[in-house]
């Protein structure tokens with residue numbers, strides 16, 4: 001998505017004959033695009049028709065997470081307390097969700113033999129701990145700790161970890177694409193001089209030999225809360241080449257170059273990705289505001305039309321008490337929020353921070369799940385009372 005990429009062999013023009021080595025049979029072109037035929041897209045060249053399926057069935061992964069009478073309040077919960085052994089699907093635990101955004105974490109303990117496709121959602125996978133390869137028909141995308149993996153809706157993939165003892169993913173599903181904010185691009189699409197990242201920071205997939213294999217291959221498709229199992233007659237990673245703007249890629253949070261101001265700058269300055277229904281910001285180590293009387297901690301604020309979710313990655317977060325790595329706080333719309341007692345005063349005169357956190361601000365309320373109830377810090381909503 002950040003720029004044009006071409007891997008493997010592709011014909012000289014789109015939509016023309018492209019023969020296999022036998023000179024008689026055609027490679028199958030697949031246009032993979034967003035927004036109908038008007039958004040960004042890639043053209044992939046398959047050995048087999050991508051539409052072939054032998055058998056279709058529905059599966060139940062048995063996760064009912066609804067907490068229908070959850071109160072409107074501030075939440076803090078510990079995602080590290082909810083570990084479910086399993087693969088890239090069954091290890092996921094949903095914490096917060098609405099029609100356009102689902103926030104889960106996963107400690108993946110098993111390698112999946114099947115292929116996975118999230119058919120209705122784009123995925124942003126933040127690798128809190130772990131290292132490995134994200135493999136798709138676009139090629140191999142190596143990932144490491146603190147990478148974001150941006151996965152377009154409909155991508156068929158497998159994730160392989162170097163180890164299954166200690167990894168941790170934050171997964172944010174979105175009904176609309178993850179975009180680089182428009183104001184970070186110039187009229188030609190290139191990242192501007194004042195964008196917090198540059199094209200070199202975005203890593204596309206690397207070339208992988210296509211797999212030409214017939215047999216039985218299992219593909220699991222996620223369609224909102226339903227899961228389907230397809231039996232494919234050929235290996236899905238049969239692409240000999242592709243080109244375009246739509247593909248999975250990685251970006252490491254440490255590459256984000258933050259901006260600082262003389263006095264407190266609001267969260268939009270930490271923006272990393274936008275979608276149509278929420279934005280993603282990240283907080284990274286930076287110098288604090290340099291006015292002699294500056295208060296680096298945020299002022300109390302009411303964002304009446306957004307729910308604010310913070311996932312804490314590393315370091316001591318300046319405005320919060322009792323936070324651990326892997327904690328999430330939810331400050332919902334409709335009630336003001338801000339630093340806890342003592343945190344504003346403690347921030348005065350502080351020169352820098354080493355915090356890392358990922359923030360998701362949704363424009364519709366999030367539903368809190370039973371996993372939040374199970375892992376929450378019960379006293380958090382009253383933690384602003386002064387003794």
Ligand SMILES: [Fe+2]
Pocket residue numbers: 301308337
């Ligand atoms: Fe806020």
